[in-house]
Amino acid sequence: MLLAPCQFRKLDGILLLDKPLGMSSNKALQEARFLFAAEKAGHTGSLDPLASGLLPLCFGEATKVSGFLLDADKSYITTARFGYTSNTGDEEGEKQLIQAHPKITSEKLEVVLAQFRGEIQQIPPMYSALKKDGQPLYKLARQGIEVERVPRNVVIHDLKLLDCSAESATLEVQCSKGTYIRSLVEDIGATLGVGAYVASLRRTAVSPFNSLPMYSLEALTAFKDQREHLDELLLPIDQALMHLPELDLNEAESLLIQQGQKLALEKNIQPGLYRLYKNINEQAQFMGMGELSNNVLRVKRLLAY
Numbered sequence: 001m002l003l004a005p006c007q008f009r010k011l012d013g014i015l016l017l018d019k020p021l022g023m024s025s026n027k028a029l030q031e032a033r034f035l036f037a038a039e040k041a042g043h044t045g046s047l048d049p050l051a052s053g054l055l056p057l058c059f060g061e062a063t064k065v066s067g068f069l070l071d072a073d074k075s076y077i078t079t080a081r082f083g084y085t086s087n088t089g090d091e092e093g094e095k096q097l098i099q100a101h102p103k104i105t106s107e108k109l110e111v112v113l114a115q116f117r118g119e120i121q122q123i124p125p126m127y128s129a130l131k132k133d134g135q136p137l138y139k140l141a142r143q144g145i146e147v148e149r150v151p152r153n154v155v156i157h158d159l160k161l162l163d164c165s166a167e168s169a170t171l172e173v174q175c176s177k178g179t180y181i182r183s184l185v186e187d188i189g190a191t192l193g194v195g196a197y198v199a200s201l202r203r204t205a206v207s208p209f210n211s212l213p214m215y216s217l218e219a220l221t222a223f224k225d226q227r228e229h230l231d232e233l234l235l236p237i238d239q240a241l242m243h244l245p246e247l248d249l250n251e252a253e254s255l256l257i258q259q260g261q262k263l264a265l266e267k268n269i270q271p272g273l274y275r276l277y278k279n280i281n282e283q284a285q286f287m288g289m290g291e292l293s294n295n296v297l298r299v300k301r302l303l304a305y
Contacts, residue, residue: 011038012060012303013234016214019047019055028217032057035220036230044069044206046129050090053203054214061303062237064288069240073157075205076173078198080185083167086197087141088127089182098195106164112191113171117159121151122183154179168199208242209235237303238275238286247274247290247297254278254287263297273300 015036019028025046033041038059044066047055053076058066083102086093124130126141130149140147155176163170173181182198189196205211215233223229247269249257256263257276271293277284288302 007037008039009037010060011036011231011234012062012237013231014062014237014240015057015059015234016209016212017055017057018214018216019052020217021052022049024049025055028055029057031217032220033059035217035224037227042066044072047203048090048201050092050198051201051203053201054206054209055203056206056209056240058240059234062240064301064303065237065240069206071177073174073176073207074179074203075210076175076181077162077170077202077204078173078181078185079168079170079200080188080196081168081199082189082192082194082196084197085186085189085195088197089125089180089186090198090201093127093197095197096195098189099193101166102192102194103166104164104169104192104194105166106161106169108192109161109164109169109188112188113159113161115191116184116188117156119153119155122154122180122187123151124149125180125182125186127182128180152178156184172204174205208240236286241275241289244273244275244289245270246277247292248277248279248284249287251278251280254280257287257290257297257299258302260299265292265295265297268295276302 015032017028017032019025025043029041029043036059040063041057041059042063044056044058047053056069082104083099084095084097086095124137126146127138130137132140132147137147156173156179157176158172158174160172161169162172173184181201185196185198220230253263269292272291274290274292276287276290278287286303289300290297291300
């Protein structure tokens with residue numbers, strides 16, 4: 001249940017939300033937004049309602065870095081159910097029996113899993129938010145329409161077998177952006193010759209927030225009357241960009257960048273994207289992101305404090 005409308009406020013930071021099972025990412029976002037009374041909020045790539053786990057939410061100026069999290073590596077724990085396929089690739093869909101009592105063994109499964117580690121090709125599922133001629137594929141799928149999808153390269157950094165029975169297996173997956181766990185499970189089932197679909201899915205990590213605590217809506221609601229405590233749970237915006245090198249600017253340089261001007265740097269620095277900090281009197285304030293090319297720094301994205 002959403003809280004009663006409240007006075008929204010300017011609030012900047014990142015919340016690591018533990019999205020509950022059965023709730024859409026947008027609904028979870030709106031509930032968290034009301035709890036924090038944040039004027040502006042966005043998520044960083046949705047989780048299906050039937051998936052739970054880490055959903056980073058960006059409040060205020062943090063929405064300007066959300067696109068960088070869309071490209072992040074992610075980790076999941078999923079349970080694959082063998083012997084059936086599902087038209088949605090998961091528990092929600094219409095099931096078709098492929099092989100009764102598939103009798104999967106860990107030895108047989110390990111041989112197949114080895115084929116899916118490293119760079120692989122995936123065909124995105126029809127039940128996805130990808131678009132064809134402006135229409136989301138899942139809307140076409142609900143109309144019984146199937147269209148050709150272009151295979152894409154993704155990277156499975158790690159694929160571990162955590163548990164195995166004759167008809168199901170629990171897997172831990174560390175993967176690159178754009179990886180569909182449903183497609184991975186379906187392809188594993190097809191390689192085994194028995195079919196498979198995702199029976200459960202939980203996202204456990206989004207880089208660079210690995211090993212950091214996440215908070216459920218229930219835990220956050222318990223502090224709804226202690227806004228200062230809620231605010232302490234937010235991560236600083238630059239926490240999302242720790243994979244980028246840092247570049248400190250003095251007051252004059254910072255002013256030029258804030259005015260949208262190019263800045264020629266005297267020292268030779270490696271080209272690429274940088275986290276920019278205004279450094280005055282040994283106090284560094286995060287400004288945003290810049291791109292360096294031929295020793296000239298240009299604004300990529302600036303925050304407005």
